[in-house]
Amino acid sequence: MKPQSRAFKTNATQALTNEPLKKALGGIKHGFVANRARARANLPEFEQLRDEAKAVKEHTLAHLDLYLEEYEKKVTASGGHVHWAPTASDAREAILKICQDAGAKTVTKGKTMIGEEIAINDYLEDAGITPVETDLGEYLIQIRNEAPSHIIAPAIHLTKDQVEADFRKLHTSLPYDRVLEEPAQLVAEARKMLREQFLAADVGITGANLLIAETGTSVIVTNEGNGDLTQCLPRVHIVIASIEKTVPTLEDANTILRVLARSATGQECSTYTTFTTGPKRPEDPDGPEEYHVVLLDNGRTEMLGSEFHDMLRCIRCGACMNHCPVYGAVGGHAYGWVYPGPMGAVLTPSLIGIDEAGHLPNASTFCGRCEAVCPMRIPLPKMMRHYREREYEKGNTPHRYKLGLKLWAFAAKRYRLYQALTGLAIPLMARFGKRSGRFRTIPLAGGWTRHRDLPAPQGKTFQQLWREKEAKS
Amino acid sequence: MSGAEDRQSILDAIRSALHPKGDDTARKQAVRERLTSHPSNLVPRRGKASGDARLKLFIETLEGQSAKVSRAKSANDIPDIVAAYLRESNLPAEFRTGSDELFDRIPWDKTPALTRHQGRGQGSDAVTMSRARSAAAETGTLFLTSGEENPTTLNFLPDTHIMIISKQDILGSYEDAWNALRDIYGARTLPRAVNLVSGPSRTADIEQIIVMGAHGPRRLHVIIVG
Incomplete structure (x- = not known):
């Protein structure tokens, strides 16, 4: 999607008076926040595991070139293909080519933030290929032609009444007088509608929570099982992942998985964690015949070694936004692009530039809760401060602010x-x-x-x- | 740019960011060592439980994640447990499995009402059955491996999934479970898919209310043998 982050202030002001949004965001405190606190209390070693998870990523980033080479070697040895994409457009082209070579008409998709980052859906649609989002939250926002408003709960801004109205409008093959009052009825309807798509798709696209150099494996974490149906049914499976998703070994993956779900939804672990290595083997009765990994840079190598290096440890759990008072008041759409909340306030200007996203690092009270809950101990407020300084130096700060600051100083x-x-x-x-x-x-x-x-x-x-x-x- | 140039440009960018004037020997050594010795990081104490404590942790955690757990003294008891479960749940008395030798050892004809189909999962399957290779008690997680013995599609397409695991295959931690797979598949090698399953499918994407059976099985029944 085209970034709308310049309009943060207008978007935020509108969000503050949006009643359904307020109602929807109100649930975070009793849901994600309370559940994370319970999961943390349930595991005495949690704080130590955070230190270890951070150390795993620090070690990986310091040897990233070598681990990527090892990872590629193992993917190739298992019969898969690795495509290196320096930019979003390189990644889009690589994905489209694989889909076209496969003669694809429809593509099912598991939830992927990289897919959002490179805006792959619009690109495929323009080329005559229909992308079908299968994660329930992603499906709900695809129907509405909206961007995700949260990195793990993309439709958190919607109420069930809105979902019901959308389903009645879209699923016209079903009787209009059917009962759709409870979330369970809505979920059952989405399951039924998407089941046919899973079975018919030519290509499945998923993201990856981790890439493991030891074995050339991509890992996805889901609760619905949609990612698995996306990757085991179609003839071709494409994984899209950014380069910093790499970890050395299965043991290192364990450490990150131990903090990921607990920080994200507050579960001990997600329902499904799937480790995929290459295409179908000769003796396998199922699985894709082709397995492709598109490795995306898109600005990450520029962050490496810079004052935003630590951001590359992010495992996309969403804890920072769940605990952020600004996010809790304005929601994710106000941030205007793919990544909202504190992690978005640092990542968005790093990926699309400070001119485009200069408002975001200012959307913080510096209360520090994001850093306090980040499983990878990323110093988010410090990095937002770096951006504020840069913005000031570049002269992007309005005259009135400067005057005020000067008087105060x-x-x-x-x-x-x-x-x-x-x-x-x-x-x-x-x-x-x-x-x-x-x-x-x-x-x-x-x-x-x-x-x-x-x-x-x-x-x-x-x-x-x-x-x-x-x-x- | 060609594929090879794209690859090189990303690797070069990483190298120049990390070590502008570098001798790579020590870095390469560190990477080689980590990949071959795969050292364990911290394992939570609960992952080190043994004996009855481990079994109890596994069962309680899995039940807490909305799975049903049953015990069978031996493979001979499985048909009765399965038949009773399907009857109680109002499900048809037929199911599909892969070619795992365990399923051949189970005396299905003891309970004539049951029909066993074989092969990969179908969109129309109501009930399937798989054997888990190992399990980690620390989070009530079963490890399933792809292949003819237990096709991956059986894990995700049905409404009801029954999993069989031998008591001796229930280990403490993820580390133990991976090492068990390393013993079977060899160093630095995995089957095409390893599915870690910790309950039935669910979603909380509508107003954060948990609903079972989003896309995968609505019900998971784990039978521990031994």
């Missing part, structure tokens, strides 16, 4: 002046806000108070309170 660097100013302002605000304990509006701060109240200060500045506390002890 002028005062903050002069201790006595700062003390005098805050010593005057805080008691004054405390007096005015005493009755309700909060301000509904504040002059010059309408942008802030339009969507929330500002709690009134209690009467003393932080510095004063700190001094009192120190004096007491």
Whole structure:
């Protein structure tokens, strides 16, 4: 899709008044967040496993060229083909060619964020090939012609009433008076409609959560089983994966899998984890006759060794967005491209440029929850700060902001002046806000108070309170 | 650019980012060593459970993930368990399996009502049966390998999937399970597909409400033999 990240502010403002969206996002706290906390409490070694998972990726990235060569060697030895794609357009061309050579009319797809990144669906459709999303969430947004709003729950912004309306519009072969009230009825209908597609598809495209150099294996993790039907039924299987998905061994894959599902959905493990190595063997009764892996760079090698290097450890669990107050308020579409939330605020400008996505690193309160829950311990706020600095240096910061920052810096660097100013302002605000304990509006701060109240200060500045506390002890 | 040039350009970009003036000997050595010795990282304590504790962990975790678990003293008991299960669940008394020798050893004719079909999975299969190669108790996960013995399509196409596993094949951790497969298939070699299955298919894509049977089996029944 064409990036809309420049419009972040408008998108975010609209999102804040979107009632169905608010309702849909409200479920994250009791779902993903609570479940992750439970899974973490259930595994005493969880924090240590995070350190180990980080170490696995650090080691892999430091030897990435060599592990990729080993991985390719093993894929080839098992009868598969590796296609190297420096850019998104190289990847699209490679995929289209494989589909055309196979004479494909329909292509089933497992969930793949790389597929979204390279916008493969539109490209195939333009060439007369029909892509069919089979992950339920992806199917729901494909019907609506929308982008995913979450990396593991692409349709998290939708309510079941919206899904029901879409199904009635699309599945016209079914009786209109059928009952579609419960999620179970909607899921059963999608299962029935997609089953025929699985059996008819010529090519199956999946992503990969991991690529294993030891054995030349691609790994997918799903709960629905759709990825497996996508890759074991059609005659041709194409895996699309970015280069940093590589890990050395099965043991290293274990370590990452132990933190992945727990951080993502809060499950001990996903229902299906599938390790695929090459095409069907001579004695196999099923499986694809051709197995292709398209390895995508698309800006990753530029991140390697830069201040955004650590972002390459990301395993796409979505914990950062589940715990982000900004994401929780505006949802994923406001971010305007494929990757939302804190990981998107770092990855999007790295992949499509700071001019396109400069607003995203600013969409953070720097509360630090994203880094606190990241299984790979990626310092997301630090990297957003790097982008803010870059944006400032490039002169992309509006004049009004610069002036404000300069004024604040002028005062903050002069201790006595700062003390005098805050010593005057805080008691004054405390007096005015005493009755309700909060301000509904504040002059010059309408942008802030339009969507929330500002709690009134209690009467003393932080510095004063700190001094009192120190004096007491 | 041609395929070979694309490949080279990505590898060159990685090398120049990682070690502009490099001697590769130490890096190559580190990679070779890791791939051949595949050292284990931290294994959670629960993955080291043994004996009855391990079996209990496996069963409880799997049941917690919405699978049904039964015990059979020997292969001879399997037909009765299967027949009873299919009857209780209102399912037809027929199922499909691969060519695994285990299925030939089971005295199906003991329960004449049961019909066993053979071959790869079909879109119309209501019930299929597979043998799991090994299992890891740490997350209640069964390891199934592709091939004529247990075709992969049997794992995903039916409404109801029955899995048979020998008690001795239930191991503690993922590491143990992979090592068991290394013993069968050899170093740095895997069958075309290894499916790790930890319950029936599910989705929570509509309002985060869990619904069973998204695309794969709605029901998973695991029978432990021994």
